[in-house]
Amino acid sequence: xxxxxxxxxxxxxxxxxxxxxxxxxxxxxxxxxxxxxxxxxxxxxxxxxxxxxxxxxxxxxxxxxxxxxxxxxxxxxxxxxxxxxxxxxxxxxxxxxxxxxxxxxxxxxxxxxxxxxxxxxxxxxxxxxxxxxxxxxxxxxxxxxxxxxxxxxxxxxxxxxxxxxxxxxxxxxxxxxxxxxxxxxxxxxxxxxxxxxxxxxxxxxxxxxxxxxxxxxxxxxxxxxxxxxxxxxxxxxxxxxxxxxxxxxxxxxxxxxxxxxxxxxxxxxxxxxxxxxxxxxxxxxxxxxxxxxxxxxxxxxx
Numbered sequence: 001x002x003x004x005x006x007x008x009x010x011x012x013x014x015x016x017x018x019x020x021x022x023x024x025x026x027x028x029x030x031x032x033x034x035x036x037x038x039x040x041x042x043x044x045x046x047x048x049x050x051x052x053x054x055x056x057x058x059x060x061x062x063x064x065x066x067x068x069x070x071x072x073x074x075x076x077x078x079x080x081x082x083x084x085x086x087x088x089x090x091x092x093x094x095x096x097x098x099x100x101x102x103x104x105x106x107x108x109x110x111x112x113x114x115x116x117x118x119x120x121x122x123x124x125x126x127x128x129x130x131x132x133x134x135x136x137x138x139x140x141x142x143x144x145x146x147x148x149x150x151x152x153x154x155x156x157x158x159x160x161x162x163x164x165x166x167x168x169x170x171x172x173x174x175x176x177x178x179x180x181x182x183x184x185x186x187x188x189x190x191x192x193x194x195x196x197x198x199x200x201x202x203x204x205x206x207x208x209x210x211x212x213x214x215x216x217x218x219x220x221x222x223x224x225x226x227x228x229x230x231x232x233x234x235x236x237x238x239x240x241x242x243x244x245x246x247x248x249x250x251x252x253x254x255x256x257x258x259x260x261x262x263x264x265x266x267x268x269x270x271x272x273x274x275x276x277x278x279x280x281x282x283x284x285x286x287x288x289x290x291x292x293x294x295x296x297x298x299x300x301x302x
Contacts, residue, residue, distance in 0.1 A: 002260035003273045010232075013262040014187040021193045027079050027109055027200060034080040039267050042091030047083075050101065053122035057103040058083035060090040067099040068134065068287065068294050071127050071160075073120055073148070075139030075264065078201040079108045089138065089279075092269045096283035098134075101127055105144075112203035117211055120144050121151045128158040132294040134286045135160040138264050139235075140201075142168030146214035146242070149222055162224040162289035164282040167263055170238040171215040172198060172207035177237035185232040187262035194234065215242055224252035226285045228278045230261040254285060 017033065024030045041047070048059045060083075061067070070093065074086040083090070083102035090100050105119035127133055137145040142165040152159050175191075183191050202212065210217035215238070225246050229239035236257065243255040258265070261274050269275040 002258075005272050006260040006265070006274050009265065009268055009272055010187045010260055010262045017188050018186075018190065021188065022190045024193060025196055027107075030077060030197070031080040034076050035082075035085050037085075039088040040270060041087040042095055042270070045087075045091040045094045047087060047091075052101055052103070053119075053124075053126035055103050055105060055119045055123050057101055057123065058090075060087070060094045060100040060102060062094045062097065062099070067094060067097045068290055069127070069131060070098040070100045070286070071120075071124060071133055071135045071148075072100045072102045073105075073135070073137035073141035073144045074102060075137065075141040076107075077197040078113075078116060078140045079197060088267045088269065092266070092275075092279050093136065093283065096279060097287065098283070108203070109200040113201055113205045113212060117144060117147055117151065120148055121155070121157075124148055124152060125155075125157055128152070128160075132158070132161055132291050134162050134164070134290070134294075136164040136166075136282065136286070137168070138166035138266060140169060142166055143170065143214065146170065146217070146225075147211050150210060150214065150217045153221060159221075160223050161291055161294065162226070162286050164226045164286055165228070165239070166266055166278065166282075167229045167233055167235050168214075168227070168238060168242065169235055170213065170242040172202070172213045177241075179234050179237070182232055182234045182236060186234045187232065189234050189263065191234065215245060219246050219249035219251055222246060222249065222251045224285070224289045225254070226282055227253070227255045228266075228282065229255075229257055230263060230265065231257045231259050232261075233263050235263070252289075256281070 050059045103123045106115040227239040246253040
């Protein structure tokens with residue numbers, strides 16, 4: 001059963017965000033909407049600039065001591081946001097026992113695909129060279145987390161020990177399923193806004209490319225995957241279908257569909273029970289699958 005706060009939060013997102021997003025047609029407008037401050041930075045955490053693999057970003061560390069190493073890939077439709085905008089999520093994960101690096105990857109449309117994938121892969125190459133690490137991300141960031149696993153395998157890089165995925169976009173080709181049935185139920189997105197974002201990110205690239213639509217990738221040998229998605233999201237079936245494909249490939253997979261919540265509800269952990277539940281369960285999943293030698297603060301890469 002959804003909390004009363006989930007209903008209230010969804011109503012607020014629908015009334016304040018969905019309308020402006022549906023009318024947005026340029027990157028500047030999307031950025032103004034996506035990057036508007038709404039939630040406080042968690043306390044008990046330090047935020048420090050850093051660079052990995054030639055890509056600038058932000059270290060997020062718990063003040064309580066070194067945490068398990070995580071690469072967090074922020075969302076924002078591939079066209080907006082930054083490590084700074086995602087502190088409500090990254091700080092919450094740091095408080096759950098992780099030291100994170102959050103890359104400030106290049107954004108479309110100024111830098112369309114594959115620029116962001118190249119940046120994230122360069123960061124992972126440097127980050128994973130220092131020891132075992134996990135990966136997490138939401139929305140567009142969760143898409144790139146899945147793509148990164150395929151890139152790591154193709155390039156012979158270390159694989160994440162596990163990956164937590166919040167409402168990933170996994171299929172840029174299909175327009176059926178929840179993209180139709182939830183077109184009016186989703187509190188944040190309507191199909192027109194997603195179509196504009198899709199065009200800005202892809203440029204002239206093939207949307208069926210597994211580095212864009214990871215649903216088309218060979219998932220053999222992928223690490224454990226956790227999917228959290230909202231039942232009313234247009235992206236709901238992107239998670240469900242991806243989880244089904246992962247299970248068919250014998251990948252350890254967990255899928256949870258949350259009722260009522262809006263896209264990226266994890267941002268509201270300071271007030272929303274479902275956000276705290278999602279972050280707690282994701283943290284536990286990643287810790288359960290962590291190898292014995294995992295840990296460290298990443299201080300060598302400051």
